[in-house]
Amino acid sequence: MxxxxxxxxxxxxxxxxxxxxxxxxxxxxxxxxxxxxxxxxxxxxxxxxxxxxxxxxxxxxxxxxxxxxxxxxxxxxxxxxxxxxxxxxxxxxxxxxxxxxxxxxxxxxxxxxxxxxxxxxxxxxxxxxxxxxxxxxxxxxxxxxxxxxxxxxxxxxxxxxxxxxxxxxxxxxxxxxxxxxxxxxxxxxxxxxxxxxxxxxxxxxxxxxxxxxxxxxxxxxxxxxxxxxxxxVFPIADLDTEIALVEAEATALLRRSGVAVAPDREVLEVLVTTFRELRSGVGRDGAGADRLSAVMSTAEAVSVAHAVGVRGWFLRGEPGDAADVVTCLAGTAAKDSPEDLARLRRYLEQRVAGRRGAQWKALHAARHLLAG
Incomplete structure (x- = not known):
């Protein structure tokens, strides 16, 4: 904020x-x-x-x-x-x-x-x-x-x-x-x-x-x-509110880390939506999705958004993109169970495929970056 x-x-x-x-x-x-x-x-x-x-x-x-x-x-x-x-x-x-x-x-x-x-x-x-x-x-x-x-x-x-x-x-x-x-x-x-x-x-x-x-x-x-x-204390119910919060907190963290650009809003929307679906086990279309045992909280989303911005800026001089999201998600998903990586891979291969928007397509195209 x-x-x-x-x-x-x-x-x-x-x-x-x-x-x-x-x-x-x-x-x-x-x-x-x-x-x-x-x-x-x-x-x-x-x-x-x-x-x-x-x-x-x-x-x-x-x-x-x-x-x-x-x-x-x-x-x-x-x-x-x-x-x-x-x-x-x-x-x-x-x-x-x-x-x-x-x-x-x-x-x-x-x-x-x-x-x-x-x-x-x-x-x-x-x-x-x-x-x-x-x-x-x-x-x-x-x-x-x-x-x-x-x-x-x-x-x-x-x-x-x-x-x-x-x-x-x-x-x-x-x-x-x-x-x-x-x-x-x-x-x-x-x-x-x-x-x-x-x-x-x-x-x-x-x-x-x-x-x-x-x-x-x-x-x-x-x-x-x-x-x-x-x-x-319950998770944030509204998507737009959660995106705005992650954007504000990530922007403040990036500024303290010496990153001179703000995070990309479309990348943040993809990131927060992914976290919400993996947290709840329900896709945005109402269909069931794999639910991770790892903590996919708003605080973790802020941490990943921060890492995406740091990676994009210090490695390429850019705000960070969907490929950085895939790379940074691995460390969050693998904390509690090795099966979570498989669930995340299925999500990227099956649930993200066919979604409209350049960043969703980029997220799907970068699924091979998920190691393991």
Whole structure:
């Protein structure tokens, strides 16, 4: 989206690959705070209505739309976070769950960087606190030796904490959140006095995400589920909306990669349509098509569009064409199952054949580039 580039830092030495939302949209957040006269929940940087405008956009105030999804979902999410219930965003991979959590955290707390990244190696230390062992050995347990993790910092400072891919964590790590979400306090038994209990300040809450492909890996306990309200984030339903989103995001990524041309709109239409058909198993004519087990999400489509543009520009000085799409698709389709390459080959040979349009014909003609 064009608004994303307006607020990115341009000075030498400040370029980072992906600035957080509060940096990318600093001007919009400042303008919304200055004009916000609505009542705010305790500890919030914006009112609910201003936070909603930030996420879904508002033409009257010139705020760009950043999350392409159900506005009612965003409203429910904000209402949940204004209570003592945590928010759990679930859905297919690549449906912008993490983006939504980042945008909401930037709007509510002005900071989206308190993040726990879930995984098999995540421990309770990554969630609550750990110790500076040099100080611990030299002077014993002290507040100076304490190294706060995101949850402890979020509670002490009254900010939202994001817990990404919570179901990838071991069950005992997940359940370490139970008392934290219920009692709103973290006990540090090694410290004596007031420092031994950290109570949550107003504004603290948790946004967790889990993708439906991981269900059953480390299924959440019923007790932990009761601490969250669940919201499902669905893939984008409208083709034109998805094409526009992929175009905007790919254009921004290509610009950061030093590509001087915008992606070809017809190539993007072919790319996004291919992703949608392989994702749903239904062709645009309503006929059945092979469905890949790999994640064919909007986020993956943006990644492939980025790769197509980089390949076309740096190898030939062009925006990228349908042949580049075939070459770049192989890496996406082969992630989960070797059978996906065969399914993709059948799609290119059978479903694409006979379609009108120069780029569709080029896609079919380039099917031999699919290795394997």
């Amino acid at each position: 064009p608004e994303q580039r307006r607020n990115e830092p341009d000075q030498p030495g400040t370029q980072v690959q992906r600035p957080p939302a509060e940096v990318r949209y600093a001007e919009e957040l400042a303008a919304l705070r200055a004009a916000d006269t609505d009542p705010r929940p305790p500890g919030w940087a914006l009112s609910l209505r201003a936070a909603r405008r930030f996420v879904v956009g508002d033409e009257e105030t010139g705020v760009g739309r950043k999350f392409v999804g159900d506005t009612a979902l965003v409203e429910r999410a904000l209402v949940t976070l204004a209570t003592n219930r945590g928010l759990m965003l679930v859905g297919e991979p690549g449906t912008a769950k993490s983006l939504l959590s980042e945008l909401i955290a930037a709007a509510v707390s002005g900071d989206s960087t308190l993040v726990v990244q879930g995984g098999a190696a995540t421990t309770e230390d990554h969630i609550k606190y750990s110790w500076n062992y040099a100080l611990l050995v030299s002077e014993g347990p002290s507040e100076r030796a304490l190294v706060p993790a995101p949850m402890l910092k979020g509670m002490a400072e009254g900010r939202l904490v994001r817990f990404e891919e919570i179901t990838r964590c071991p069950l005992e790590v997940q359940d370490s959140l139970l008392s934290l979400l219920s009692e709103r306090v973290v006990a540090v038994p090694e410290l004596e006095g007031p420092g031994g209990m950290v109570f949550a300040r107003q504004g603290f809450n948790v946004i967790a995400t889990a993708n439906t492909r991981d269900r059953g890996v480390n299924e959440m306990s019923a007790a932990l589920k009761r601490r969250f309200n669940f919201e499902t």
